[in-house]
Each structure stands twice: as C-alpha cells, then as structure tokens.
Amino acid sequence: MISAADLHCGCGEGHPPRAAGGPWYYTSVQAGTMARLLSGPYRNHPEARAALPADRAWAWAIDPRGPWYAYGTARSYAKDLKTVRGGAAIRT
Numbered sequence: 001m002i003s004a005a006d007l008h009c010g011c012g013e014g015h016p017p018r019a020a021g022g023p024w025y026y027t028s029v030q031a032g033t034m035a036r037l038l039s040g041p042y043r044n045h046p047e048a049r050a051a052l053p054a055d056r057a058w059a060w061a062i063d064p065r066g067p068w069y070a071y072g073t074a075r076s077y078a079k080d081l082k083t084v085r086g087g088a089a090i091r092t
C-alpha cells in the first residue's frame, strides 16, 4: 500500500511508487571512496531521514573522523543489505 509519506516527504526528490517488493531506504555514510549503509531498511524515505540524526551521532561517537564524513540516505530494492549498525537498527 502506498502512503502519502512514500511519495511526499519534502526532500525535493522523486520517490518511485512503492510496491510490496520495495524500494527500501537506508541511511548511509560516505568518506572518500568508502561508502557504507548505517541502518535500515526503512519503509519510506521519511523514516530513513528521521533515523539519520541518531545514526550520525552514533558514527561521531565511535569515530573521531566522523564529523568529516558525508551522511545521507540510499534507496534499494534489496531488503537485506548489510548495515554497519546491524540488526538492532533494522526496521521492517
């Protein structure tokens, strides 16, 4: 079922209509050529964006270089991608 949040979250980007198979959203971190998913999957972009402050704070706490990394979100049709924060942060 498509909710309003799936299509309109105020980020200015278009969201593909969501079906049972996805897409799914993750929080992400990038440092140079290194990129990792921090947490997810989330059902829609607003949920991933809402998780980003806590994930960023977590990264800052464990890595002194954390404030210089770039944080954002990622979209995938894969629901079981590996995330740095692991299963505790997975929401379905």
Ligand SMILES: [Zn+2]
Residues within 6 Å of the ligand: 008, 009, 010, 011, 012, 013, 015, 045, 046
């Ligand atoms: Zn969005």
